[in-house]
Amino acid sequence: MTVPRSTLRLQLHSGFTFDDAIAGVDYFAALGVSHLYLSPITRAMPGSLHGYDTIDYTCVNPELGGEAGLLRLAEAVHARQMGLIADIVPNHMGIAGSDNAWWLDILEWGRHGAHARYFDVDWHSPDPALRGKVLAPCLGAPYGEELAAGRIALSFDAAQGRFFASYGEHRFPICPVDYPMILRGAAHGEHPEMTALADHFEGLTVQPEQHPRARAAQEALRAFASTHGAKPFDAALAGYSSNATASRERLHRLLERQFFRLAWWRTAADEINWRRFFDIGTLAAVRTERAEVFDAVHALALRLFAQGVIDGLRVDHVDGLVDPREYCQRLREKLGERESERPPQLDGSRAYVVVEKILARGEALPNDWGVDGTTGYDFMNDVSALLHDPQGEAPLTATWSELSGSARTYAELAFEARRKILAENLSSELDRAARGIHRIAREQSATRDFTFTAIRRVLAELAVYFPVYRMYPHNGSRTAPDDAYFRQALEGARRSTARGDHAVLAYVAASLGGDGRDGEPRSAASALPNRERRTAATLFAQVTAPLAAKALEDTAFYRYGRLLSRNEVGADPGEFALDVDAFHAANLERARRFPYALIATATHDHKRGEDVRARLAVLSEIADDWTATLRAWSTLNAPHRRAFGSAPGIDETAADRAEVLATSEMGSSIDAVSMSTTGASMAGRAAAASQAGLSMACTPLPGPTPNWAPGPAAEAMLYQTLVGAWPYGLEHTDAKGIQAFAERIAQWQLKASREAKQQTSWHAHDEAYEAASRAFLFDILAPQRRDGFLRELSSFVARIERAGAINSLSQTLLRMTCPGVPDLYQGTELWDFSLVDPDNRRPVDFDARRACLVDTPPSEQLRNWRDGRVKLGVVHRALTLRAVSPALVLEGSYLPLTVTGPRARHAVAFARQHGDAYAIVIATRLASSLISESGDVPLVDPAAWGETSITLPPPLAGRALFDCMSPAAPKADGAGRLYLRDALSALPVALLVEEGVPHG
Template sequence: MTTPRATYRLQFHAGFGFKDATVVAPYLARLGVSHVYASPYLKARPGSTHGYDITDHLALNPELGTEDDFASMVAAFKANGLGQILDFVPNHMGVGGADNPLWLDVLEWGPQSDYAGWFDIDWDPDRRYLKDKLLVPFLGDQYGSELKGGKLQVKFDEQDGSLAVWAYDSHKLPICPLQYDVVLGHDDPELDRLSDFFSDLPQWRPQMAERAATLKSELARAAGSHPSVREALDASIAALNSDWRALDALIQQQSWRIAYFGVAGDDINYRRFFNINDLAGIRMELPAVFRHAHGRIIPMIEDGTIDGLRIDHIDGLLDPKAYIEDLRRATDRPFYLVIEKILAAHEALREDWKVEGTTGYDFTNLVLGVLVNPAAEEAFTATYHDFTGLRTPFSSIVYDCKIRIMDNEMASELNSLGRDAGRVARQNPMTSDFTKTVLQRAIKQIVACFPVYRTYIEFESDSDSADKRDLDWAITQARRRDPALDPSVFKFLHDLLSGRLTAKPKSGFNRTSVLRLAMKLQQYSGPVMAKGLEDTAFYRYNRFIALNEVGGEPERFGLSAGAFHKANTQRARHWPHAMLGTSTHDTKRGEDTRARLAVLADIPEEWARQVQTWSRLLRARRGDVEGNAPPDRNDEYLLYQLLVGSWPVEMLASTDAEGLKTYGERIKATLEKSMREGKLHSNWSSPDAAYEDAMQSFARDALDPNRDSFLASFLPFVQKVARLGAENSLAQAVLKLTVPGMPDLYQGSEMWDLSLVDPDNRRPVDYDVRRQALGAMEPGLRESPAETLAGLRDNWQDGRVKLAVTTMLLRLRAEHPALFGDGGYEPLTIVGERSEQAIGFLRTHEEAKLLVLVSRYPGLRDGGIGWEGTAASLPDGDWVDLFSRRRYQGGNVALEEVFALLPVAVLVRS
């Protein structure tokens, strides 16, 4: 297996395709990565900016280039010594529109479609009007209004002879050929003949679809060859489109039910990716689905086009472990495999999963945590409480948000689980009185109290000890939350979810239905956690937004050096090749935004004073001295953190109107998303324009160059925080590139990454700037690194110092692959008054040794405060610093000397 030394994530979309990646390849090779880590590039919905809405697993996305363009890109990667890791999506496909042939076939034929079982569709839901129908919730307004308003129209496809209802000219809803006679009519002899043939289709079972395709071809030929036929067809379609009642009658006969998007929360009958209507879950546990979905990527692994996979949203699958095993069996060629799995602080990745590790969200929060000063928690919390008046514990916020998601956006899925639980309960007289309503109520409490995204009971095995621990916790908390429910209901669900319900023979329950329900509930708890925690609670609890990161726990303020070392030691032992990420396409803030914000924990009192000053300045200008007018204090507090964390380095010295305008647009988009995701004052389905306008107006006032009292107060503070934040950024980069694991660089983050939540973190990257900067610094880094780095340090604002440190460490990794890939890890002893302000460790592999030292909490040493005699205890031997070329002997070495050049040091055994 080719294990990557380091990867570089590229985001493919229409503005950055295969040709662009071909051009970038030489730069990435010079930078020092071993593999390109590509976002999904199989065919997706037109205009996709992320590629996760795949519509055809067997084709490339034409918006990215041709097959020849792709081949040229792969050749360029190989010519530059670069392998490739592909981000793959097994959980769902893009639906809606007119681009997914599998979905369109299901819409056309309903349960009779060859692909009806490929999508996770409930054809027999409680909503009886949806029996044997698929809900299609893509309308922007009520069905009747859109129908009467002419937004739904029948159209004829002259190429293949098919008929479909189109919504807004964008969503194709095929008409079942069994009802073509309604459209074709009987006025024209040829159309009359074809109408009869279409009506006769039931006699062609099980070849109905094949016969229908033949008849469609005949219809296309007739309409194309005979003007009278086409005129009659057009007239019939026009008459139908002009009579909304007749069109409604035709629609009612279809195997789909087009509806207002807001109906989905209550009535959706297909599994989605979270609550996104146009991403439909597929049943990857079915062998036919697995073979089809991997029909292109497995050959790409076998022929060496790609060396590995990153599996998106592994928790969405019915049986993640079985899927991983199927992947491994699908090819004889070993390949690198990591999974997107978000772990709770107490949760470990399953050791029997045949993967190299996770995609690194655990590391994202680990490395940030060690840079946040825990001593500031009390002061930081007091500032938040005093400024906002909010004192609700974060755990209570998460619980409330999960309940809200289940009551609204994901109510239909909960209803189905309650129904299925009732069906299982009725299999045994001892539980037959547990009604759907009671079971659904209990399930909601259990899911709301779940401490992890999901458990992993399987068809072939019951819960393991970790699952039992988390289930016990959830059931106990759920009983406390709803003591009015009979405890026996929770006992029944506990036995069901743990597999104990059918553990003994003659239990009275059908084992398959019990385990299927348990596994379905596991698929539900993950999306509820994601939507409730990441996409709601994280936008409500603004105590310290640097901690509100995917996979993070905002209530955990900072991390001790001991906890950091323990996590790295465990990774070295169990997952030495796991991916280490600090920025991704999904992170809430860029890595350097978080690193800069971490400085606030060094200076909590100064931060508190600044926030009060800024609020007085901005609210006084608006005539709101008491601070009662919108936006509320919580959103205002968020704004100040966003500004401090993402303030562009080019605007630190001075501001200009154009720069403020461009930056203001980024802040505007971020605030809009924050308000709507938080779902307190606004939301996506029914935005509160008045409140949003008040928030946006407040932000515009802050960035108004003509009313600069705020900026005059803000700039000196952010200048200081940005300077100190750069030290944290270098520490973060060095740790990622030296601890056990395989580091990933998100596109552009080799220089400052001060991005905000998507789409801000997917802005174009200027590779010309990076290419030129790397080329200019290379001679100096070879011949006089200390002098070169000193110059880059003094001009830290341009980001070249981070680029220099990154490329030097990537090249060191290339020189010592075994040391970094399989080397051990030992904490380094640091002694002295400021010992908690630095961390260090030793990596060893056979004779190769490496020492890493980084400083932290730079705000505690600002203003000329030194290290007060603090020293690191180096092992015996001769050591050379990669950056300064300074030599050291074993024993205590003063950190004042070690960090004289940079706030980081990497010592190699000479």
């Protein structure tokens, strides 16, 4: 099997191609990476910056350099004994524009198309207007308005010989059955030759056997156009112009006959009749569960694996698939069939496969999927929680309750967000699931009177209370882990539904894989055939998975701001901290079940960069100081809050249309009104504010926010973001640097406010609120504030930055040495103060990183720690150890080590053992109270550790150890005690090995 020692994720797009990656291969190899982990390489929507909107699974994206470019990259990495892992997107395809041939086929021919069964379309919609059609919710305004305005037009593509309806960038092919009518309209005028062309299509039907004839007829149109030009066809199109009432009505009737129904984008949430990726109307779910679709989707990846070009796959959004277990097992089987075709030097090696999967605390990835683990969100959660001080939870919770004006917990906010998303964004998905279960109920006399509405009601409650992303039933029945989670949902639904609905609830519970165990009411559903039970469970999962993602990560995370470092993908903001014992337990479980899973601290989907989170974690250690600082800043900046209301003169549909047809960038402006400041300290201002009854927790007006922007909760989260993302080396007097920083924060602020879906949202912009919020940001960061808020902000960051850097170095070393395969996200080997995408996908200067890579110990870079070279050094030295002693960290045992003494809670330590070889890992945590105020490096004074020590494994007692990170050679005493004042004298982390084990 090809097991990576480590991976480095690269985000490929037209601005960073395979050839650009080749230019960095020497650096990646020198860093110690064993495999490059590539974002999706299949052809995506033109200009895609991420590749997850695949439009053609059969070819390598030409914008990246095509297959030739991929082969060049493979040759370059193989020459350095490295490999490639590719990200695949089997769940959905991009369908915007006119580039997806599979999707265009079903728009043209409906359920008679060759690819009609490739997409999850409900061709039997209860809406008569959608039966046999695909809803196309792409219009920026209601259909009638767009038709009357002439923005929907009939066009002709001379290169393809096809008629289509056009709207902006979108193209909708007209069914060839209607071509005779269009062509004959021109034949009665100046172009009688169109009659002959119309005859080619006469008598054509939609049946599949007629499609070759239609293609031949379209070829005749193409040939005619190449000879005679487009003018004859212009005459045909004129009969469907929107300029006159009669021709516009003719166009409408033509469109109504097609296999698509053009609609305002707002209709999607309630009426869409095909499965999307989450609530995104430009990404259509693919039916990979069908054998022919699976083969078409994976043919390229399987071939590249067989040829030795790639060594493994990362499966995107596995929870979106109908049956993840069955899918993963089939993928493993198909890859296994191709192993013997691999080049001889690869020895028929087994493919490395990981899945993108969010695991809740205590939730386990099933063992029977045949994969090597997840992509590492679970570890990212564990290591981040480890760096938080549990003593800060109560005061920060109280502060947030005051600031937000609500004592609601994160769990309560999450329930509220789930209800909102289910009602406003995923209503059609809920309808579809309820209809499926209702159809099953109608087939039995005992349940035929359970109405659709009642089933929908109870199904909604089950979805709202379901605590994880989804179930994974086996043969139509819930597994034991599924059942435990389902019963939590069932209890919540029982509490929230009327007693009269409990019989329906019992039926739905049983139909979703139940069997009457543990006191569950038995019903007719218990005897349902497995096929119907599997169908019901699948429909339920297709509600709960997108609901969890949209309600939690994309809504509640932007509403709850107790401490934003815990609002991360894969984490539960309600879980504040993790103690050392729990961290060890999670690592032991990973080592036992999935020793080769990826472990990450940054990804292309993270909400905040790894070093932003590490710095913000320090606030948990100084909760009272942070509360006082918030109050002071609130008072200081109160004059810059902006009143807002409904923006007069805004045409909502025009704004919608602009959102659909084009993306505009809001211009920036900085209010020139200066604010007078005083020399009072923050504590003094906080006290004055308290005496005056002022705080950020102003009494809000009815509604989601007060009538000033950005509002108390959003303002509190803004301050955390400013503190967390402030780059090292940025001076508060650097006007140009502050301007660039403010633009980045403004981009985050806009996204955060829209994701919160309270005052504004992606679907309904409150432009007045957004503009006022942006003005507030630029006001408080204006150059004239350099001796006021900017100085205060910079000074506060300076207070906590060393503790934050210690956290960063600790989580870096832990990622490199804990059980699993460490994944390095592009560029994060230096400090990573990025925010949510697209900020975390900015170009990376690999040349600069190459110049920073040296062979000297990282401890020598500590004095210049702000440039990030010390972090790069930790990465490099740890990866070097993995390269020279791969068995030690890939296959070695994980041995938690006991820390004792006065500062025991401030360190975490463990050993990796393989045979007689050991590596000892020590990392500092919760360092804020240990750092000398007079120091300037991120290091605890060795004397501050006192008698704190770790107990080494018995074989190491009295033996010399060498630190891979520094010249130190600490030695344990005869009792096996290694004192931290010796081990952590040069850096806040240590990676100790015995003499004879290479250590850099």
